[in-house]
Amino acid sequence: MKRRTLLASAAMGLMLASGAFAQGMDKVKACFVYVGPIGDGGWTYQHHQGALAVQEAYGDKVEIQYQENVPEGADAERVLTQMALGGCNIIFTTSFGYMDPTNAVAAKFPDVKFEHATGFKREYPNVSTYNARFYEGRAVQGHIAGKMTKSNKIGYIGSFPIPEVIMGINSYYLHAKKANPNVELSVVWAFTWFDPAKEADAAKALIDQGVDVIASHTDSTAPLAEAAKTNGAVIGFGQASDMAEYKDGPRVSSIIDNWAPYYVKRVGALLDGTYAQQDAWEGIAGGEVEIGEITDKVPAEVKAEAEALRDSIAAGTYHPFTGPINKQDGSPWLAEGATAPDGDLLGMNFFVEGIVGDIPQ
Amino acid sequence: MFRLEKRPTPSKFWLYATPPVAVILTMIAGGILFAAMGKNPFEVIRTIFWDPIFGEFAFYLRGQLLVKAGPLILIAIGLALGFRAGIWNIGAEGQYIMGAIFGAAVGLAVFPTESRWIFPVMVVAGAFGGWLWAMIPAILKTRFNTNEILVSLMLVYVAETILAKASTGFLKNPEGMGFPGSRNFSSYPAAQNGFLYEPLGLHWGGVAALVTAVLAYILLTRHQAGFQIKLAGQAPRAARFHGVSPARLVVMCMGISGALAGLAGMFEVTGPAGQISIDFNTGYGFTAIIVAFLGRLNPLGIVLAGFLMALTYVGGEMASTNLGLPDAAIQVFQGMLLFFLLAVDVLTNYRFRLAVGAH
Numbered sequence: 001m002k003r004r005t006l007l008a009s010a011a012m013g014l015m016l017a018s019g020a021f022a023q024g025m026d027k028v029k030a031c032f033v034y035v036g037p038i039g040d041g042g043w044t045y046q047h048h049q050g051a052l053a054v055q056e057a058y059g060d061k062v063e064i065q066y067q068e069n070v071p072e073g074a075d076a077e078r079v080l081t082q083m084a085l086g087g088c089n090i091i092f093t094t095s096f097g098y099m100d101p102t103n104a105v106a107a108k109f110p111d112v113k114f115e116h117a118t119g120f121k122r123e124y125p126n127v128s129t130y131n132a133r134f135y136e137g138r139a140v141q142g143h144i145a146g147k148m149t150k151s152n153k154i155g156y157i158g159s160f161p162i163p164e165v166i167m168g169i170n171s172y173y174l175h176a177k178k179a180n181p182n183v184e185l186s187v188v189w190a191f192t193w194f195d196p197a198k199e200a201d202a203a204k205a206l207i208d209q210g211v212d213v214i215a216s217h218t219d220s221t222a223p224l225a226e227a228a229k230t231n232g233a234v235i236g237f238g239q240a241s242d243m244a245e246y247k248d249g250p251r252v253s254s255i256i257d258n259w260a261p262y263y264v265k266r267v268g269a270l271l272d273g274t275y276a277q278q279d280a281w282e283g284i285a286g287g288e289v290e291i292g293e294i295t296d297k298v299p300a301e302v303k304a305e306a307e308a309l310r311d312s313i314a315a316g317t318y319h320p321f322t323g324p325i326n327k328q329d330g331s332p333w334l335a336e337g338a339t340a341p342d343g344d345l346l347g348m349n350f351f352v353e354g355i356v357g358d359i360p361q
Numbered sequence: 362m363f364r365l366e367k368r369p370t371p372s373k374f375w376l377y378a379t380p381p382v383a384v385i386l387t388m389i390a391g392g393i394l395f396a397a398m399g400k401n402p403f404e405v406i407r408t409i410f411w412d413p414i415f416g417e418f419a420f421y422l423r424g425q426l427l428v429k430a431g432p433l434i435l436i437a438i439g440l441a442l443g444f445r446a447g448i449w450n451i452g453a454e455g456q457y458i459m460g461a462i463f464g465a466a467v468g469l470a471v472f473p474t475e476s477r478w479i480f481p482v483m484v485v486a487g488a489f490g491g492w493l494w495a496m497i498p499a500i501l502k503t504r505f506n507t508n509e510i511l512v513s514l515m516l517v518y519v520a521e522t523i524l525a526k527a528s529t530g531f532l533k534n535p536e537g538m539g540f541p542g543s544r545n546f547s548s549y550p551a552a553q554n555g556f557l558y559e560p561l562g563l564h565w566g567g568v569a570a571l572v573t574a575v576l577a578y579i580l581l582t583r584h585q586a587g588f589q590i591k592l593a594g595q596a597p598r599a600a601r602f603h604g605v606s607p608a609r610l611v612v613m614c615m616g617i618s619g620a621l622a623g624l625a626g627m628f629e630v631t632g633p634a635g636q637i638s639i640d641f642n643t644g645y646g647f648t649a650i651i652v653a654f655l656g657r658l659n660p661l662g663i664v665l666a667g668f669l670m671a672l673t674y675v676g677g678e679m680a681s682t683n684l685g686l687p688d689a690a691i692q693v694f695q696g697m698l699l700f701f702l703l704a705v706d707v708l709t710n711y712r713f714r715l716a717v718g719a720h
Contacts, residue, residue, distance in 0.1 A: 037688060067681055068688040071643040074633030078425050079678055085418045086683060097640055100545050120540070160639065161529055162540055191525040191639075360529065 024273030042219035050259030072097025133283030137255035146179030155206035254292030409676030424562030436649035439618030452513030454646025455520035460623025463490025468552035491623015499615035554632035566628025
């Protein structure tokens with residue numbers, strides 16, 4: 001027998017065993033694929049917290065399975081196939097690089113739901129995508145950075161020059177500039193998501209340039225550890241996770257990725273039969289993006305301003321990308337009062353006016 | 362007490378007994394580890410070693426073994442030739458990356474042309490990319506007497522940077538909305554390394570691995586170059602008297618291992634991986650070093666070792682997902698295999714003697 005037909009019959013068996021989808025399910029097996037270890041203290045840790053929240057919310061009605069350190073590419077395809085064969089009803093693939101494998105496996109298992117984080121391909125009706133509006137958190141960080149810098153030099157450790165990262169840098173810079181017109185931003189590209197040594201080097205390079213506020217788009221605590229060596233001269237932010245262990249040191253606030261509300265909602269929809277394909281992009285309002293506690297190092301009035309900014313974004317009364325905004329080359333992007341369409345943000349490949357340096361191509 | 366005594370000649374028995382003994386010791390020590398973690402050790406060992414071949418989903422997983430073993434075997438055979446001659450190419454991971462980039466670049470350059478010649482040219486380009494990357498440490502060694510271990514290893518990190526550059530820059534998918542990664546070869550038939558026989562997981566990379574194993578075996582047992590390689594490793598001075606040029610040997614061994622690693626990368630990127638991406642390389646080049654030694658630097662042994670290693674990966678994943686074992690425990694288990702191999706290997710060249718009196 002051909003493998004394809006075998007897979008199809010296996011999938012059919014699973015479908016029959018789990019009952020009709022439209023009427024909901026008695027029990028859901030929810031599976032998670034992680035790119036790092038659950039103890040990374042950042043990206044994967046937060047996804048796993050979301051998985052645990054699903055267990056907490058539904059108890060006996062869900063069974064959780066997960067696999068750590070799954071390389072992106074051929075290995076991901078195998079892990080996904082194993083999970084689908086093993087009876088998972090919904091599979092969350094939690095890294096951008098799983099995009100093609102997710103769609104490839106989804107084609108073979110039409111009755112298993114696939115949820116891919118941070119991607120844009122939904123080639124089959126059983127593939128949904130989800131992401132969070134991290135740029136909203138970057139606006140709050142940018143405001144704090146602009147107010148807190150003494151050297152007027154702020155830094156940003158970029159991972160890869162992709163829209164997700166570029167929009168964060170732009171949002172950070174725009175709000176720092178608004179808070180402090182003299183501010184200058186230096187961007188260092190680490191070309192990694194998680195590599196403590198490289199991240200520490202990037203932080204060192206920024207500190208050597210006189211930067212005294214560092215934001216990062218990489219997952220480890222290394223930049224904060226580097227900032228901690230300056231005896232309070234340099235501050236930074238927690239990224240992906242609260243990184244609260246640096247609260248007494250350089251960490252003045254953080255962006256926390258909170259995937260729990262989304263995971264609980266999606267598994268719940270599968271249980272009660274209301275599940276449908278979608279492309280989710282929630283932010284501070286939906287609870288996916290949280291601003292970690294702003295510490296006492298930040299003056300009370302700056303803290304109040306930052307929190308007001310957060311609340312206005314959450315209420316929908318303010319969009320972090322509101323015109324007039326020009327591109328780096330001076331050409332207009334957003335007119336006075338216009339807000340950025342999602343499509344512009346998702347494909348963002350330019351810096352805004354005022355940022356020095358090029359995006360590596 | 363016991364003491365170690367050097368054998369007059371290496372033990373033939375232990376040479377072949379070492380790998381199976383190491384596997385058994387790994388199972389025992391691993392079992393104790395799993396039991397200490399509150400899992401049923403027999404269930405875990407069965408999941409790792411038995412289920413992928415004979416279990417419920419074996420029809421799918423059996424094919425995955427060759428997919429995983431193919432690149433390991435291909436790279437390990439090249440490395441083994443050098444290791445036998447005392448030439449230490451540690452940077453196969455970098456050559457693997459460069460082979461993938463060269464091969465993919467050729468294919469993507471002519472997208473979307475359909476011609477039966479595209480894939481063969483890509484194969485040649487992949488081998489060339491790996492060969493080129495291996496020539497850097499080879500020539501530095503023969504010209505300036507640098508250490509090929511350090512240079513080849515360092516070049517892995519250079520290759521990784523070029524890979525990041527390729528996926529975010531010169532090979533980026535123009536229709537990828539700015540996201541990193543090249544076009545996917547699965548939607549470009551002329552350049553795709555698809556399955557030749559899916560139930561066995563056989564693609565051109567697997568064919569290349571098995572053919573290379575046979576060729577390497579013939580080279581080592583029947584050919585002058587193979588004799589020179591073995592001689593250079595066992596008796597460098599004698600080799601020189603025999604007319605073996607050390608410089609030529611370095612260039613040849615580094616070249617072969619680089620080209621094979623490049624081929625492996627090329628077959629992987631156009632087949633199972635599907636595209637150039639930032640995290641395309643997953644450590645095959647390093648794992649192949651273990652496979653080469655596990656296979657006793659013998660091409661046929663390497664084929665068996667490659668499958669065993671693939672089994673611990675595929676089975677390890679199953680154990681991790683289905684039994685809730687942390688991935689770190691599986692890594693420790695794989696590490697144990699190398700540890701016991703090296704430990705038991707001592708018995709090939711040494712034997713235990715009951716020490717009488719003080720020394």
